[in-house]
Amino acid sequence: MADLHLTIGNKAYSSWSMRPWLALKASGLPFDETVLCLFTEETNAWLAANSPNRKVPLLRHGDLRIWDSLAIIEYLAELVPEAGLWPKDSKARAIARSVSAEMHSGFQALRQNLGMNVRRTYPNFAVPADAQADIDRVQAIWAECRKTYGAGGPFLFGAFCAADCMYAPVVTRFVTYDVKLTPEAQEYVNAMLAQPFVAEWIAAGKAEPWVIEKYELTV
Template sequence: MQDTEIHPALAALLREHRSHLLLVIGNKNYSSWSMRPWVVMKAFGIPFEEVRIPLGQPDTTSRITAYSAAGKVPILVADDITVWDSMAICEFLADQFSILNLWPEDIAARAHARSICAEMHSGFSSLRFDMPMNIRAELHGKGKTLGAQADIGRISEIWEDCLTRFGPNGFLFGDFSIADAYFAPVVMRFRTYGVSLAPALQAYADRVCAHPAVAQWMQEATAETESVPWHDARSEG
């Protein structure tokens, strides 16, 4: 499913599984973890209520812990079920709305997609630290430490492999999936810090930015007015 139209069977699925979904997120400009499930839900037309809690404010922690004791965003509340952590949320959505094929339908492609998302979820610490997501900023040439460059190299390998083996329609596994949403914050980082990519990989990054769900997130991130000084300082350092 490539746009934000609601699948004909989705209303029935919502009635059957969960009548109301609420997604708690941080600032769209900064919160890469929040971006992932938000983009998935928008891309596949899954209706939800959004609660945005700005980060770095005096009441941020208390507002987040009102939804989850883990104290971090994103958080999905589905009636009496609370799911936290972006990967757990995406897996929950894939289970609840299996008809939408949030993961690739082919079992080999699906296993590969889960593997690269798990690698993204647990790795690339240098890229995260040295090039934190800051969509509003233009920081070309910043953050290119040896560790970040090694992470960029590995991500480039992942993208090239997936696009070659699975991506005839231009996304990592053909149609837009959780995998593309999971790497969307990386695309934001590459854009902010002016990372140079091979032409085919830059074309992929451009397709991700042009996807309606990602484009909406970027537009709303740019419109935000809050600033998180420690985050901005780390971005520019």
């Protein structure tokens, strides 16, 4: 059994679970995982007994419990700095942390109107104006990061890093809701979908047996 154990929610729907899971994969550290079906009595009881905020994700490392996606990523970056979860360049690293924190705290209209569901696609989905403003901001972030720091590879800061982990669920949302993107943003989406860890998560989400009706739109 690995020293690290990550408890997460449904891979089809849980954006906050996806982020640290990708970071763990990118870290190269061995870990065990438990996937819980969200909003069941059994899951709620387990979370009440084990997770300080009664939510997933939850990383356990020995007797240490870490219960926030970005905090988990920061912890992993400290455990294995050689994995490059944050860019080496100090300026790039500051911007990577800034755009990750912005994703962590913002984009409420995007979250509320375009819920994560890797199993579904909604062609020609009518995006509300406030969600479109969030989409425009995400694309601006991607464009600036790629232009300024992305010369070393196809991701936001060249190599796949924590900032990409933070924006990965948004990539899946853009696919699910048929969001019209700039050519540059679409290139980034394509690169993310081809990234092995991202592809692995999506495939697992599509294979899950559970269905949560609140995340299944009728359009």
